[in-house]
Amino acid sequence: xxxxxxxLWPWYLAGPLIGLFVPALLIVGNKLFGVSxxxxxxCSALVPGRLEYFRYDWKGDGLWNLVFLGGVIIxxxxxxxxxxxxxxxxxxxxxxxxxxxxxxDFSGVAPHEVFSWQAxxxxxxxxxxxxxxxxxxxxxxxxxxxxxxxxxxxxxxFQLPSLIAVLGFFAGGLAATHFILPLLF
Amino acid sequence: xxxxxxxxxxxxxxxxxxxALLAYLLLGxxxxxxxxxxxxxxxxxxxxxxxxxxxxxxxxxxxAIATAAISVALIKWLxxxxxxxxxITIPRKQLGSGxxxxxxxxxxxxxWALTGACPGPLFALVGNxxxxxxxxxxxxxxxxxxxxxxxxxxxx
Numbered sequence: 001x002x003x004x005x006x007x008l009w010p011w012y013l014a015g016p017l018i019g020l021f022v023p024a025l026l027i028v029g030n031k032l033f034g035v036s037x038x039x040x041x042x043c044s045a046l047v048p049g050r051l052e053y054f055r056y057d058w059k060g061d062g063l064w065n066l067v068f069l070g071g072v073i074i075x076x077x078x079x080x081x082x083x084x085x086x087x088x089x090x091x092x093x094x095x096x097x098x099x100x101x102x103x104x105d106f107s108g109v110a111p112h113e114v115f116s117w118q119a120x121x122x123x124x125x126x127x128x129x130x131x132x133x134x135x136x137x138x139x140x141x142x143x144x145x146x147x148x149x150x151x152x153x154x155x156x157x158f159q160l161p162s163l164i165a166v167l168g169f170f171a172g173g174l175a176a177t178h179f180i181l182p183l184l185f
Numbered sequence: 186x187x188x189x190x191x192x193x194x195x196x197x198x199x200x201x202x203x204x205a206l207l208a209y210l211l212l213g214x215x216x217x218x219x220x221x222x223x224x225x226x227x228x229x230x231x232x233x234x235x236x237x238x239x240x241x242x243x244x245x246x247x248x249a250i251a252t253a254a255i256s257v258a259l260i261k262w263l264x265x266x267x268x269x270x271x272x273i274t275i276p277r278k279q280l281g282s283g284x285x286x287x288x289x290x291x292x293x294x295x296x297w298a299l300t301g302a303c304p305g306p307l308f309a310l311v312g313n314x315x316x317x318x319x320x321x322x323x324x325x326x327x328x329x330x331x332x333x334x335x336x337x338x339x340x341x
Contacts (some may be wrong), residue, residue, distance in 0.1 A: 011317050020253075068212060073312040077261065128299045133300055133323070136321075172294020172295040180295070
């Protein structure tokens, strides 16, 4: 008998569970589920400086969210050690496509050839980690939210700005997958 | 520095107390576990999604939105108050010209597909032992800082 720690949670369990974080945070403290505000809070806490965007009461507005984010790291750690690790069972077509791009190692949660300290200063490591990290941070600040804030909280409240942002997420993601990624490998 | 030791903090005149912070911590832990066990944090799964080769991620995101939407509608209909005693309200985002959402969203999407992680998963991955993602987090912080620097000159 496999335990919950060792199996892949089905989408129809994981999706509703993720959706429930919206009412849970609203009910606990009238807080809106959204992870990326934490990047702003962390900038405000670490390098407040003179920029108006970072001059606000980050503790009053964001301490709850930073604590939530600390929990996400702990949760990732606990989940990693709960149950036996296994490879990500992606579809055969995806495996073929990624093999064509030069991915050889399908063990672990992300390809070691790309996401490792050794690969960091190569093109295929630098772009996905350093440059893309920058795009994630800049894009989420510019658009005012990320997958949690716009795609889940915003769409669940039928807000048009969030729909535009989510269409942008997918436009950018499709462009990166089909046009940029082949150039890196 | 003394203020950093002060756990109770003001938010709209209301103090966030320790039990509430503990609730946020536990919710964060639960979120990190769900993200990991559903493999939402995996670069491979994100690739599968953007290549339309599995229903999985669409099922997860779609059912998450549906669950959240039903919950929000119920909360509004019942005019629920939060445990902290406030009437639950969700702020409306200003549409403006919409450029910030279209352009900012696209920039975010480029990064999301290549790094295989949005902000929540970036942190969950560090917990999963993918320590190089700490670099991606610092890059993301720098990206947010650059927006703070230039944002006023960008079309919104």
